[in-house]
Amino acid sequence: MVCRVILHQIIYLIGHLNSKNENIYVATGFRKWGNTNGTLAGIIISDLIVSGESKYRHI
Incomplete structure (x- = not known):
């Protein structure tokens, strides 16, 4: 999983x-x-390491 945020051409x-x-x-x-x-x-x-998922993934 990679969280990718694009804001004003910044990734x-x-x-x-x-x-x-x-x-x-x-x-x-x-x-x-x-x-x-x-x-x-x-x-x-740290969430990814411990449980494989993060509740902040979609922020």
């Missing part, structure tokens, strides 16, 4: 790097919003 990616390496996660593209969105990315990735 944020949070989740698995690819389907081949499901144990590698990525959180990137936050620009100046890294302090705020990085926290949410950490919550989403």
Whole structure:
């Protein structure tokens, strides 16, 4: 699962790097919003590791 948010031509990616390496996660593209969105990315990735799903997937 990769959460992909497109806002004003900026793409944020949070989740698995690819389907081949499901144990590698990525959180990137936050620009100046890294302090705020990085926290949410950490919550989403920890949910993915623990349970395989996150209630914040569609934010």
